[in-house]
Every structure is written in structure tokens, then in C-alpha cells.
Amino acid sequence: PRGKVLLQAEEVRRTMERLAYEVIERHGEGAPLALIGIQRRGVELAKRLKSVLESRFGSEIPLGSLDINLYRDDWTNMDSQPQIHRTQIPFNVDDREIILVDDVLFTGRTIRAALEAILDYGRPKRVELLVLVDRGHRELPIHADYVGKKVNTSQHEKVDVFVREQDGEDVVVLNEQ
Ligand code: 5GP
Ligand code: MG
Structure with a gap:
């Protein structure tokens, strides 16, 4: 890459471990936790969290996934669907x-759509957001509760996330668009 x-x-590994421990700290044992990863890399990251949480809590944490794509003419388009x-x-x-687990948080539109999809299924007690990278440029009032790393990006940059399960x-x- x-x-x-x-x-x-090694920093990705330590960051994911820290995020898992932040979740444990906030929720404690016996909390009715569940994970939902956003395809594809959010799902791989959610699987890693699942294994740390399960070994700590000694109970199964259910894992779901959402496949959401944003159609935008360019990555700065307010009208992306x-x-x-x-x-x-x-x-x-x-x-x-x-x-909810995703690799990169940008405008917040994917998360807004994810929330809508989840709320179609019922009424969770609470929904939190965990991301490996927050690259800024939010267009909606959405924030992450657990952030691996905040990165100042310009609109024409992108953050490439490679995970061993998919990318080896x-x-x-950080790259130019
Ligand atoms: P948002 O909906 O917040 O604008 O964008 C978040 C979604 O688009 C995430 O699911 C993420 O996969 C993708 N995305 C937006 N910007 C980036 C980026 O710089 N790098 C990567 N890897 N994904 C991005
Ligand atoms: Mg993603």
C-alpha cells in the first residue's frame, strides 16, 4: 500500500484492543451488547472486537452486518444517496x-442510513458508534463514541484501510483521491 x-x-492491533477495552469499561459484564459491522471492513473490525469482548465477558456477543453504499458524483457531494x-x-x-462498527467516518451519511435500517428492526436500548478512523468533514450531527484515530484530512484526500482478513x-x- x-x-x-x-x-x-502493530498500531492497528493496539488501537482495536484499546477500543475493545473502552467498550468493556462503559458497558460492564452482563450488558445486552450486540455488534453490527458495516461491510466490508467494518465487519472484519467488528469480528475482532467480538473475540476480545467474548473472551472478557465469557458470553456470546451477537454480530450482524449492514451493506450500505453511498452513491455520490464525487466524495464531497452533499446529495450522496x-x-x-x-x-x-x-x-x-x-x-x-x-x-455500530465502521472503518472510516466521514460525512455521517452512511451511519444515518445504518441507524434507519436498525430502527426498522425494533427498539434498541442504545446505539453507539465505533470507528477506526474519524477523518472529519461531517455533514450531519453524528459523532463516534469510540475513535481509533482522528485524522485531519482535506476533502480531496482519502484514508485507505487495509485489513489482514481481506488485504493480507x-x-x-493517507492518499490523494
Ligand atoms: P460517510 O457516509 O461518513 O460520508 O462515509 C463513510 C463511509 O464511506 C464508510 O463506510 C467508509 O467506508 C466510506 N468512506 C468515506 N471516506 C472514506 C475514506 O477516506 N476511506 C475509506 N476507506 N472509506 C471512506
Ligand atoms: Mg466502510
Whole structure:
């Protein structure tokens, strides 16, 4: 992967571990937690959290996924339309404490669409957001409760997230669009 390295493999590993411990600190044992990853890399990150949380709590944490794409002419378009392709939520969301997981948070439009999709399924007790990278430029009042790394980006930059499950290695790099 080319570009300016923001997180190396070991930093990605430590960051995900820290985020898992932040979740544990806020929720404590016995909380009705569930994870929902946003395809594709959010799902891989959610699987890693799941294994840390499960080994800590000693109980199963259900995992779902949402496949949402944003159609925008360019990445700065206010009118980008979220399209939900597939929703897999194999648990009852009622009264759950749900943690949405994504790799990068940008305008907030994907998360807004994700919330709408989840609320179609029922009434969670609470929904929180965990992201590996917050690159700024929000266009909606959406924030992440757990942030791996805040990165100041310009509109014409992008953050490339590589995960070992899909890309063979863990690394986060900053590139021109
Ligand atoms: P938003 O909806 O917040 O504008 O964008 C978030 C979604 O678009 C995320 O699911 C993410 O996959 C993708 N995205 C937006 N900007 C970036 C970026 O710089 N890098 C990566 N890897 N994904 C991005
Ligand atoms: Mg994503």
C-alpha cells in the first residue's frame, strides 16, 4: 500500500484492543451488547472486537452486518444517496446495547442510513458508534463514541484501510483521491 502511513500493523492491533477495552469499561459484564459491522471492513473490525469482548465477558456477543453504499458524483457531494443492499441482523434488537462498527467516518451519511435500517428492526436500548478512523468533514450531527484515530484530512484526500482478513495486512494510509 502506498501513501502516508497513519497506523502500522502493530498500531492497528493496539488501537482495536484499546477500543475493545473502552467498550468493556462503559458497558460492564452482563450488558445486552450486540455488534453490527458495516461491510466490508467494518465487519472484519467488528469480528475482532467480538473475540476480545467474548473472551472478557465469557458470553456470546451477537454480530450482524449492514451493506450500505453511498452513491455520490464525487466524495464531497452533499446529495450522496445511501443505498442499503443487504441487512443481516440475526438477533432481536429490542433492548439491546448496539455498537455500530465502521472503518472510516466521514460525512455521517452512511451511519444515518445504518441507524434507519436498525430502527426498522425494533427498539434498541442504545446505539453507539465505533470507528477506526474519524477523518472529519461531517455533514450531519453524528459523532463516534469510540475513535481509533482522528485524522485531519482535506476533502480531496482519502484514508485507505487495509485489513489482514481481506488485504493480507493491517495498515492505514493517507492518499490523494
Ligand atoms: P460517510 O457516509 O461518513 O460520508 O462515509 C463513510 C463511509 O464511506 C464508510 O463506510 C467508509 O467506508 C466510506 N468512506 C468515506 N471516506 C472514506 C475514506 O477516506 N476511506 C475509506 N476507506 N472509506 C471512506
Ligand atoms: Mg466502510
